[in-house]
Amino acid sequence: MPEAIASIVEMVLIAVVYLAIFAVAGLYLVLLERRVAAWFQLRLGPNRVGYQGLLQTMADALKLVSKELTVTIKADKFLYNLAPYFVIVTALMALSLFPFSKEFQAFDINIGIFFLTSISSIGVIGILLAGWSSNNKFSLIGAMRSGVQTISYELSVGLSLLTMVVMTGSLQLSQIVEVQKSGWLIVQGHIPAMIAFCIFMIAGTAETNRAPFDLVEAESELGAGFHTEYSGMKFAYFFLAEFINMFIIAAIATTVFFGAYLSPFGITESIPLLGVFWFLAKTLVLVFLMMWFRWTFPRLRIDQLLVLEWKYLLPLNLMNLVLMALMVLLGLTIKF
Amino acid sequence: MGIQINKMDTTITNNFKSEEYFINMGPQHPATHGVLRLLLTIDGEIIKKVEPDLGYIHRSIEKMCERDSYQQIVHLTDRMDYLSSHINNEAVCLTVENALQLEIPDRVKVIRTIIDELTRIASHTLWWGVMGMDVGALTTYFYGFRDREMINDIFEETCGARLTMNYNIPGGLMYDIHPNFVKRTKEFIAHFKTKLPEYDTLLSGNIIFQKRMKGIGILSKEDAISFGASGPVGRGSGYSCDVRKHHPYSAFDKVTFNEVLKTEGDTFARYQVRILEMWESLSIIEQLIDNIPDGEYKVATNAVIKLPEGEYYEKVETARGELGVYIISTGTKNPYRMKFRSPGFSNLSLLNHIAVGGKIGDLVATMATLDLVIPDIDR
Numbered sequence: 001m002p003e004a005i006a007s008i009v010e011m012v013l014i015a016v017v018y019l020a021i022f023a024v025a026g027l028y029l030v031l032l033e034r035r036v037a038a039w040f041q042l043r044l045g046p047n048r049v050g051y052q053g054l055l056q057t058m059a060d061a062l063k064l065v066s067k068e069l070t071v072t073i074k075a076d077k078f079l080y081n082l083a084p085y086f087v088i089v090t091a092l093m094a095l096s097l098f099p100f101s102k103e104f105q106a107f108d109i110n111i112g113i114f115f116l117t118s119i120s121s122i123g124v125i126g127i128l129l130a131g132w133s134s135n136n137k138f139s140l141i142g143a144m145r146s147g148v149q150t151i152s153y154e155l156s157v158g159l160s161l162l163t164m165v166v167m168t169g170s171l172q173l174s175q176i177v178e179v180q181k182s183g184w185l186i187v188q189g190h191i192p193a194m195i196a197f198c199i200f201m202i203a204g205t206a207e208t209n210r211a212p213f214d215l216v217e218a219e220s221e222l223g224a225g226f227h228t229e230y231s232g233m234k235f236a237y238f239f240l241a242e243f244i245n246m247f248i249i250a251a252i253a254t255t256v257f258f259g260a261y262l263s264p265f266g267i268t269e270s271i272p273l274l275g276v277f278w279f280l281a282k283t284l285v286l287v288f289l290m291m292w293f294r295w296t297f298p299r300l301r302i303d304q305l306l307v308l309e310w311k312y313l314l315p316l317n318l319m320n321l322v323l324m325a326l327m328v329l330l331g332l333t334i335k336f
Numbered sequence: 337m338g339i340q341i342n343k344m345d346t347t348i349t350n351n352f353k354s355e356e357y358f359i360n361m362g363p364q365h366p367a368t369h370g371v372l373r374l375l376l377t378i379d380g381e382i383i384k385k386v387e388p389d390l391g392y393i394h395r396s397i398e399k400m401c402e403r404d405s406y407q408q409i410v411h412l413t414d415r416m417d418y419l420s421s422h423i424n425n426e427a428v429c430l431t432v433e434n435a436l437q438l439e440i441p442d443r444v445k446v447i448r449t450i451i452d453e454l455t456r457i458a459s460h461t462l463w464w465g466v467m468g469m470d471v472g473a474l475t476t477y478f479y480g481f482r483d484r485e486m487i488n489d490i491f492e493e494t495c496g497a498r499l500t501m502n503y504n505i506p507g508g509l510m511y512d513i514h515p516n517f518v519k520r521t522k523e524f525i526a527h528f529k530t531k532l533p534e535y536d537t538l539l540s541g542n543i544i545f546q547k548r549m550k551g552i553g554i555l556s557k558e559d560a561i562s563f564g565a566s567g568p569v570g571r572g573s574g575y576s577c578d579v580r581k582h583h584p585y586s587a588f589d590k591v592t593f594n595e596v597l598k599t600e601g602d603t604f605a606r607y608q609v610r611i612l613e614m615w616e617s618l619s620i621i622e623q624l625i626d627n628i629p630d631g632e633y634k635v636a637t638n639a640v641i642k643l644p645e646g647e648y649y650e651k652v653e654t655a656r657g658e659l660g661v662y663i664i665s666t667g668t669k670n671p672y673r674m675k676f677r678s679p680g681f682s683n684l685s686l687l688n689h690i691a692v693g694g695k696i697g698d699l700v701a702t703m704a705t706l707d708l709v710i711p712d713i714d715r
Contacts, residue, residue, distance in 0.1 A: 037475075041474070042482055138359070141381070219366055219472075220470045223365065298542060298544050298548060299544075301547075301548055302381055302697065
């Protein structure tokens, strides 16, 4: 087999494996969210279909696949049909970058962090298109909010990651993990790193349009916001993308702040595939944190959302960046 | 119906400035909690005008009353403000009893008062849950319902129903209280005293919630009076309008309680009034629950009640405000004319006044603190 074809086949195979794994993982995140929500809300949650409700989301997915796809008469058909793919494809693309273990990383690019932030900003185009093309005023308001929100909070996501890049000196994710062999970055960078982590989690939650920043959907204000007019599988794409995006934000935080697949204090470093376990464990803790936000906090108002970003997070972030640069310059980082 | 809506829309559209647009909130909308339709004129996110459109659940209750006997009318009032059904029943019973000049036993008065206050707590816990949901904190809903469930169980045991209780009849009560009533009510008080502070921890103390609520939907005391606001809405603006205090009925003259007043007039003030009212209700129940006098649970009335010719008015304090019952009798077994003064209707009428200038999110939060029950408004 010629080399070019071989590498294409390889890529396709990897893509298929990733798609299969993360479509299912996304579904199970939905189940996790529902069980966590139930736990917060004095309920039991889905526990009937399969053992402890493990097949519930499968059943839901089957239902969504088999449902009719409705289109409103005055919708812009082309954009309306295109929008969900923007959202889901960008979400899945970002997944290829993560170092799940030392060996298990599909795409180790030297501008990794930059690639992640740029990919995540493409997703918002899908939401804007969905709201615009639905020809529904509630959707349009949702889409406008989404644009405003994502553009604002992108800055904080980018800057808080940049703060950490000052320490690692590389945008490549495998390099970032390599640096953390002498201590996770949140320990190495102590105070500024913790500030950056807090900002990243806030901005990340806003990026994924989850409560308390779920103005885009704002159930009690806009019905369902930008995806009001979507049904069946097209709706499922938006829904799944939200959960995969949540996973991505948690995974970025794991990689950049908590040493990705590295075990705490290097206790299981010698066992080869346990890295995957550590990566997922750390990610799920952060996912749980984001679910905790969602089921505890009320929603912000649109102007408060912007005030939070432009008046508080962004200046704080810039100062933090300078602080981190000074710290690295003066060699005040903690290394084991 | 479709044609009518279109007509309405075009007339409004023609008056628009180019940057404003019209949006139809309801009758199927999560924030209107029922079939209320709001015609909003919006500029971006800012509310320019709110026009409530009523009538989607109008059942002609007042007209139906003219055909029914006084015992039957009591049951119709359950379906007005279904969260204060016991208090609605009581309003009609009080009017009829006062018209007949019946001497009601103390036992009946005390039991009615206890159940009134339990109803108020049940209504406020539900409101609190839904309030949280309206501002995006979904968990509150289940906390509110957990506590309301205990009250509903008490009602179920004593009245046989959980929502539309039908426990009052002209002349007293349908049955005596269940033997477990006192015990379970005490259990509830003990339980709720530990849970009410949780409400503050989860929602009232939350910084996002306070930022959302403070300084929006401001209603001045003068406006509260001129719009006829009553209940927590009026008291949140410093307007002392508690019927239980000013015109005590049943056993409210025997208990000591504070009328909760806040002077800020914003949504947070109205929110706090309701939370504090739950504490007051608990204290009222505590004062009465050990002192239920012995005696008859009803006095006999004629099987066919005929009110003497004349006009009768009686008002009570429901969970939402002042409910007035006005009966014109010509001496027959049916009222000649019956009119309910519902608190929700007056409270809704000031929505446009206080919501204009706010954002869509503010409108939802403001509407939540008005605590609207649409069947009460439409009747």
